[in-house]
Amino acid sequence: MPTRSRIIPLLACLALACLALFPGPLAAQDSGIQPILQAHREAIEKSSRKTIGAAIDAIASSGLPQAQAVLESWQAKEMYQRKSDGLFFRGTSGTGPAIRLFDYDSGAEIGELATAELDQVKPNSGVRGLIGAALVRFQLSDPDPDRRRAALDAIARDAEPSHLAALAASIAGEPDAAIKAAKERTLRLLTIRFSDAENERVAAIRSFKGDIGVDARATLNPLLATKVMFSATSPAGNVAHEVDPGGAELSVPAAHALMVTAGAAPAIPTAEERKAALIAHIDGGRVGGVPIGQLNTQTARDRAYAALAKDGLVPPFAPEMEAAEAVKTGRFWALYDEPSAAVTEAARETLGSISTTVAVNQALDLTLDALSLASIYFLAAIGLAITFGVMGVINMAHGEFIMMGAYTGYVIQQIIPDYTVSILVAIPVAFAVTFGAGVAMERLVIRWLYHRPLETLLATFGISIALQQLAKNIFGTQARPLTAPAWLDGAWQLNDVVGISYIRIAIFVLALVFLAIYLWIMNRTRLGLETRAVTQNPKMAGSMGINPDRVNMLTFGLGSGIAGIAGVAIGLFAKVTSELGQDYIVQSFMTVVVGGVGNVWGTLAGATLIGFLQKGIEWLNPSNTLAAQTYMIVFIIIFIQFRPRGIIALKGRAAGD
Template sequence: MRFLILTLLLLVGSPLSAQSFDTLLETHQDQIAQPSRQTIGPVLEELGASGPEAAPFLEAWADRRLGQVDGRFVYIEGDGLTDVLTGEAVPGEARALRPNSGVRGLIAATLVQFQLSDPDRGRRADALASIARQADASHLEILRAAAPDPDPTLAAQRDRLLRLLTIRFDTDSAARIAAIESFDGDSGADLQGVLNPILATTRVAARVLPSGNIAAELEPGSDITPEEAYALLVSEGLARARLSDADQKAALGQHIIDGMVGGIAAARLTDPALRDEAYSALVAQGLVPAAATSEEVEATLAAHSFADVYAEPDSAVTNAAQAALDGMEMREMVVQGADLALDALSLASIYFLAAIGLAITFGVMRVINMAHGEFIMMGAYTGYVTQTMIADRTLSLVVALPAAFAITFLAGVVLYRLVIRHLVRRPLETLLATFGVSIALQQIAKNIFGTQARPLTAPSWLDGSITFAEGISISTIRVAIFVLALLFLALFLFIMKRTRLGLQVRAVTQDPGMASSMGINPDRIAMMTFGLGSGIAGIAGVAIGLFAKVTSELGSDYIVQSFMTVVVGGVGNIWGTLAGATLIGGLQKGIEVLNPANTLAAQTYMILFIIIFIQFRPRGIMPQKGRAAEA
């Protein structure tokens, strides 16, 4: 079918074009039969300019379907032979022409001009890809002369490629600058690959710098070392080579006679100036080759100028290219900053979610619960068990969240009734007791689930990421955790400000004795508060388990950050907890960027910063005020 289409194109062509093709085959018969990569280029250019009749010939040649019979070129089609010029069947056996890979590459480049107008979309796409891989100046005019592509995607690709080739090969500086400016906001690697060579420089040295597009004048000693500057002079034949100190000392040592070298006592050769003088004397006697002295080096450097000169002669073009690359760098910095901010916000939401339960137990009750991390772990394992029972990931997640809250709520109530209530106002004993409970819960989890990490798979609608701009994205599951953290913040504020339980909690926190005299049972309120904080930790465990490994040590990975979040933010203040989580999340991500290869060092630096911060703000960012602060 392609052959028929190209034949039709031939029929509508001019007789002059057909005659030219016929003449070319006769003229270059030997070169076509035995092509060489070094000499076939001009022949291919003439064939390409002869018209569409050359297209099937070049295709057959590149595909090794071209042969010769008695000096006639024929197409090899299965067992048959067809004359290239007449289309008639040719009897006999053909000698196949098999160009090497280098020649085939040149043929493919010549074919591009015909393939750009091919009815087959795939061939047009291949033609654009071929130009992009090995573009030269001739392709610029080919693209400009080609008919518009009916496919919008290929049309956009061709337009982009045309502008890139305009930057590289157009002789009109205004057109090149316009092409560069047309990529405003683009940071593609192909564009960078075109712009960077424009800014390539060559370092030159001369008594008077040549006129041209100078990137920067260099001052020896500041922009370039004196050694590098003098080596440049030597390489360009503008100065004599200077011996190294070691070679100079060796040459002087070989010519010591009666303790003298070049009329200077050997004992005095510790002075570099005297060494140069002695060496100059040896040069005058013809005993050593001439070399530059220190004074000569300094004088030569002072007499010459040094500069980096652009290979591109037009300063307007280099200015446009530099502005475009500067814009790319600025956009990349903005993208990196936004990406870092999103990562920090995501990490802060995780810390806040892990710490909000602790803010209730530690902040309101003043109970140091070292088992808080294990409640997070219990919530994660609850999510895993739920998924083993319910195959639907969305439904299992819906069931796991309230189940995790209920289980950890009950576990918190049990812990309070058995341990915490007996250690009220005894923080050290509470810390040791809950630490022992933490170890026991970890061991129980190992006995039940083993030491291997268990999978907690997120639903399919939480897969992927949300893209805000070019290069700025955040995983959907982290967005979900951020939303969950905000929901819990709103829920906590609602409970504490709008419910009877919240009113009773605030009363017991500020003045337990007065609250008891008003008919409030402080022990019951403390138990409910502890259970609420533990339940929220369980829900946090489900959320964290969706992207972290569910193991018995899961909670211990977050307990330290949770305590730091509560202490830094301000004990007993939910807004302080939010501020603390934001500070610690941002600080950790910032340190990781500065020291990405050592996460342990990053955590160490963060802890040191927190220690220093507490020295200046011992009550945190947002401390409680009034009676709550004195409780």
Template sequence: MPVSAFLARVVALLVLAVCLIGLRPGAATAQQDLQPLLQQHQEDLADPSRRTIGPVIADLLDSGHLRIADFLRKWEAREVYVRPEDGLFFYAEEAGDDLRLIDIDSGEAVDVVGSRAVDEIRPNAGVRRELAAALVPVELTAPDPARRQDALDAILRSSDASQIPPLADSIDSETDPAIKTRKQRLLALLTAQFGATKSDRLDAIAALAGDTSIEARGVLNQLTATRDGVAETLPEDANIARVLEVGTDITEAQAHDRLVDEGLAPPRQTAADLRDVLAEHIVDGRVGGVPVHRLDTLAARADAYEALEAAGTVPPRAAPGEVAQAVAAHVFYEQYLQPDPEITQAAQDALDATARALGLYQTADLVIDGLSLASIFFLAAIGLAITFGVMGVINMAHGEFIMMGAYTGYVVQLFVPDYTLSLVVALPMAFLVTFGAGVAMERLVIRHLYTRPLETLLATFGISIMLQQLAKNIFGTQARPLTAPDWLGGAITLNDIVGISTIRVGIFVLALIFLALLLYILKRTRLGLEVRAVTQNPGMAASMGIDPDRINMLTFGLGSGIAGIAGVAIGLYAQVTSEMGANYIVQSFMTVVVGGVGNVWGTLAGASLIGFLQKGIEWFNPSNTLAAQTWMVLFVILFIQFRPKGIVALKGRAAGD
């Protein structure tokens, strides 16, 4: 074959190949401009409606154009404009009071026009849902993780079987572990509802057992949804959830109403209804041929109605005996909407497992809340327990020491803007301030009233009012912010049910630290030894060279200082006001009395009992915390009747008192 002929054939084959490549629909469309493609659907795109937009979106996506996904995304975000004079579409960005038009194909600015020169395309909510659903396969593999999350949200909002293949294909290429886990979980939800085979659905449903998320419970509830049914005999081909017993599961009146709704029985009629109908059909002194003066009995009225019914004047009615007969002739049941019994049984088993998991998680959440509240009560009451136990002083101003500690933390934050550093400074500062205030109060007032407890109560109550008014004069009546550091501002969440704020975890840890510190002071230091000696026998302690007055002063100051630190902790999540201490004084006294006066372990036991019991009462009536506190007061009153010395009774002077 001559070389020239061979070259001619090669050239011809190349030309043919190029032509074939150019004739491919996707390749040709992908290379052309987007604007002409949009103009083919100009009317539907410029004025979209949910009824007509579905085929348009499908046609645009089938075109395979490289920029069609970006256009649909901007259209959904209401960033597309149309110029009325020629119907062309543009992207736009603000340019002062005007709009800068961006060419859809080149991405370059082509004009600056007033806002009235173009029309913004504003798809309604229905159209936007259609757009979001159509973009799901594209967005599942988008480079931006936020767009992939949005695609998963769109699947949750409107799930269907067509989303399973693109979702499954996107899992292996997913690089974000959290998104990958969510995709796998969402795939299980979709498979449970729309799986191609029964075995796939059953496996997916079994995987949802114990899943307490709202989405999983929603899917399982859909698979076990039922509707009411009634028939003369139980349908053999129906997936029956349960048969209802008349008189037990459903009343006779409700059963008859179902028959009436299904057109299987006429409506029943009361005596008043019968009388009113007859009154409307009086003709020449007769009703159905019966003289009016003879309609003085129920039987005569029934005969008159039956005559009207036979003449077609009134609709049929069910007499009392007929109601019972109609109900007895039918069977009432609940039927699963899902026709496959295996699917509904698997879903019900999964729901039962989820219910058990919910119970465990709710119990765990209740225990965590109880621990959190108990730690707050412990911090608020431990100082009062020490002063009350050692000195027998009913200090009604204890809550105001909590308030002083909180305001000390607020003042420290005014000068130390770093919240972490200010917290480190505020805790010892609050202790020093309230320790000094407690020592001053003991030296000036309490020491003169040791043998007169009722006068001590009145004096400390007056001091509490004075301290509240002093705080109002200095800081005003508005609540002051005591801001927690960022590392205490979040929450620890295990799942949709179990969670606790980080600040409450911090308070719990602080309570444990103080428990250990107080136990060390009382058991391992000379001050603790002297405090325990004075508590058990002040006379013998004085004879051994211990100064009871000095111990009382230091003990009162220590209890007040601890209250100040508790005020800083409480102020991090509660409002800092002049009355905040009054909110904790009652709980503090209840904690001390129930736990046992003057004992650290007793205070811990009392705080735990009251904290858990109050949270338990609130669990039964979560919308009314005041009722829970009222029940708590009643409980304390009953408790001290049977155990007046508390859970952990103290030996020595306090026990004798």
């Protein structure tokens, strides 16, 4: 058996091992984060948003490297308190119901304890928000750039005065240029809101002159917030201006209420209060000497009330001295909530420059929208510029060729699920389909109606209705999706004001491409030469060996094919229905007529004019797009009266045909 002298050292070693594994109060560290946690033990245990701030600040400002780990585990509900001694640890799931504990200061694993021996610290959402705000100062210098960006986003959502110093300290060591610029911008915004130095705030405000960022305006606008007060003389404080009652800033009742509150005017009894006073002073069937039976008009009731007021029985009231009269004797002032006059003056000047810059950018944005709309109209009208402008055929079914192209794109997407490939395939297929339909229409109908505009109009109008009904029978009345490729999603955003969708940019480029193709066909190919010859003098062209029927057929097919391609492009952002073409047929004819019949440059000019005109009218009256189209048509009718040949009229023999 072991001797007593050997047993005692053995027991001592076991005791030391137990203390190392489960340190008690005597083994608690005298330095590190644990003493801070113990100093705020009661607040941490209570976890109340009202009292926890001091504990969080103490941990965050301790300067200890383990402070971030403590806050993160606390926020994630991974902080546990040992019941036996009240010490705090980070805990994770252990074996079975046990919790594996880790020391905050050393990071070493302490061991496992049963959940019954631990209290989990569960901060509510409010406390977690405060912890998150405190963590921002650590995350701003985190090695992971994504976490630094996330910290900036957190500051933008819920900034606090404590973030100002932490953000300023993190800028010098920031290695990423983009993140550094974002930090500097955020620092200026926080300086405006939280700095105690007036000169720093003014300098930060002026640094945003001409800046159209939404965050800058959101920070500056509250500086110019005002409240209205009554005062017989100019009040102390940062006065914005004197206010006249009755305007948008201060209504007459509100002005009178301010005077009543200040004791500068008597309260005017309401009609209900006066009625209750009359009822309360009925005496022998009379009120103020007026028989009750005669109190059937407001004038009689006012007379009775005035009699009671004369006797001092009710508050005075005279109908001619209501609130509008009372407020004439008062003076009202708008005072800035911001006490510093230098700050509000700088904010006013900066917001003025921002308003100017925003107006310029809004004009640029409106210009881009107008160019986008003009490119859509040009793309829709370029085929009509051939069939109507060159051939002189009034084709009311041109919109249905646009609709056929859009439906062709939809069918191709059902066959080819890849949206990029399907669109690339749909463009030539739509051209082929509508080219064939145009050739068939020209051979079967149009060729018999040349130089008979009324019959052509009626015939093509009937074909238009038939094609719409055919589309309804095949595809139904519901809109069909023509989905753009993923690389066309979103918009090209120049700044917070100016932006244009990638689909609109693609259509603009497509319009320029087809302008180039049209010019090449008409000026550099045999078909273009023959088309121009047949257009100007079909008999002379025939005598030179040109077949006018063949040229007319191909030209009409070309115009119809281009309309089909336009349908694919338009279908990417418009609803693909049987009525799709009807939305563009009127604008297409107006584009060709206003620009100048027979001239593609005129068509381009007409599309630009109509696009800018429509967007301008919509900007003046944004709530009524139908009115915008109506005004546009009226303007074009007036325009044609003064320039019947359009913007760019043909010259020479063709102009007189």
